[in-house]
Amino acid sequence: MEQNSKSAQGQDDRPIVLIGMMGVGKSTIGRRLAARLGLPFVDADEEIAHAAGMTIPEIFEHFGEQEFRNGERRVIARLIEGGRKVIATGGGAFMNDETRGLILDRAIAVWLDADIDVLVERVSRREGRPLLVGKDPRTVLTELSAVRNPVYALAPIRIISGTGPHEQAVEQIVETLGL
Template identity: 45%
Template sequence: MNIFLIGPMGAGKSTIGRLLSQELKLNFVDSDKVIEERAGADIPWIFDVEGEEGFRNREVNIIDILSDEDNQVLATGGGAVLRSENRSNLQGRGTVIYLQASVAQQLERTSRDKNRPLLQTPDPSVVLHTLMEQRHPLYMQVADVVVDTERRNPKAVVTDIIAELRAQQIIK
């Protein structure tokens, strides 16, 4: 069984993914962390040196490898859905859960995080709105389950995800 978490930055993919993996007794993997480990550099450095295109190429490779493994909860980066290869691999290899969060919530959760290259701008709100317009239809296209994380405790979100997975008979 594979559970893939998608959604915008600040939606809680890593936090919820860790909790969900514990509840389901699955491995937890964060694709951004794996990219950093394999590159030997953090994401801002990769963006600086290779640009977003270089980062996205690395991301396609890592998601192809990780999504082909079994019994895991995989938290993807917010832009993973931009590449058709990623969308196809995620849809074809597991259950995709879209964690939704408003732009206001994303701003609140990411305001002090310097590890997000796309937000290193005078007005991150404009960037987040633009990204949401571009990415929301792609998130919806691949999602099997959509869960709102807005102002919610991560444990409550995990409880809702598990209930939905049971309702869809994905888990017992």
């Protein structure tokens, strides 16, 4: 557990937005965190798919990553404005300058971080990750981490999601936020 220079204290009216690499557990940890805090949970990817009327892989296939990111930014902006809740974002959401600025300005950003071995094991459990189609997950995740981790580090809170139960990460978030 690590807290960057910005304090998360006193922001308890803001949504809690989970960021990090695919496979880190944003949705699973987010659902458990929301239940623990008695808050609604929203998965931004599910909201994007619902708004588009197609799956994330279909959006990528038909419109490309850039159009997906544009829709993602609009959906996250709407979710952040909708009151206190826990929001799980897609792995690339925080990489968009506008989306990142919105999250940092109007929410409590929590970076869920994990070792590459943990990520590789977790992504192998689920299909439907467009950035991994036809590629070696370890190579892709290593390359993405090298680019994304310095940006994720802009979040005021960093929580390590290890091989233990997701409840450990939930407990670390609750402790760090003082809730």
